[in-house]
Amino acid sequence: MKMRCLIVDDEHLARKGLEDFVKQTPFLEHTKSLSSALEAIEFLKHNFVEIMFLDIQMPDMTGIELIKVLSNPPQIIFTTAHREFALDGFDLNVVDFLLKPFSYQRFLKAVNKATVTNNKVIEYKDDKNHIFIKCDGMIIKVFIDDILFIETAKDYVLIHTTYDKHLTLVSLRQIEEELPKEKFIRVHRYYLVGLKHIKKLEGNLIYIDKHKIRISRSLRSQVYQMIIGNNLIERL
Numbered sequence: 361m362k363m364r365c366l367i368v369d370d371e372h373l374a375r376k377g378l379e380d381f382v383k384q385t386p387f388l389e390h391t392k393s394l395s396s397a398l399e400a401i402e403f404l405k406h407n408f409v410e411i412m413f414l415d416i417q418m419p420d421m422t423g424i425e426l427i428k429v430l431s432n433p434p435q436i437i438f439t440t441a442h443r444e445f446a447l448d449g450f451d452l453n454v455v456d457f458l459l460k461p462f463s464y465q466r467f468l469k470a471v472n473k474a475t476v477t478n479n480k481v482i483e484y485k486d487d488k489n490h491i492f493i494k495c496d497g498m499i500i501k502v503f504i505d506d507i508l509f510i511e512t513a514k515d516y517v518l519i520h521t522t523y524d525k526h527l528t529l530v531s532l533r534q535i536e537e538e539l540p541k542e543k544f545i546r547v548h549r550y551y552l553v554g555l556k557h558i559k560k561l562e563g564n565l566i567y568i569d570k571h572k573i574r575i576s577r578s579l580r581s582q583v584y585q586m587i588i589g590n591n592l593i594e595r596l
Contacts, residue, residue, distance in 0.1 A: 369415035397421035
């Protein structure tokens with residue numbers, strides 16, 4: 361079931377950007393975009409939403425003041441250009457704090473933190489099996505278990521999957537932070553590999569599918585330990 365979303369921001373471009381992000385996200389439904397907190401109060405009297413994307417600095421009433429006057433607010437994700445409000449936001453038990461300008465990947469990470477079940481914030485587990493990336497002007501879904509390895513390519517990373525390759529403008533560190541640590545290992549400053557796809561180790565090389573990937577000398581012991589652990593059977 362889709363989660364109904366309300367966008368409250370006094371800047372037209374900010375509202376439009378959020379609307380586009382919501383429309384790209386399969387489990388979200390855009391219900392309304394408003395330009396002030398006062399409009400939001402009136403809207404919420406007669407309409408139910410599960411997530412509110414809320415700017416903080418707005419005329420007449422701030423986003424923080426809006427939360428304080430609502431008797432039963434939806435899950436709140438703050439969207440603001442002012443980092444100094446972050447502490448106030450988390451004191452109000454908001455789901456997340458998006459600092460403008462933010463990427464779709466960061467937006468998705470925020471909305472994946474919340475769904476509404478008995479008024480509690482729980483993790484949205486249905487989306488844990490994939491990530492979204494920007495590639496050739498499109499937003500592409502990449503299933504985590506299909507990722508063979510990822511390599512740096514100047515300012516880009518090249519994601520090799522079981523069926524395709526995707527070039528996207530992010531750093532290897534950025535994408536590493538979005539992937540489950542138990543499924544991937546950094547074997548070199550230029551390479552991140554999927555543990556389940558490793559077929560063979562030979563010296564400083566890892567074999568994945570038809571590819572040979574070099575292991576950094578400084579990481580060799582750590583990599584071997586994580587991949588093999590105590591599972592190596594040797595003759596006594």
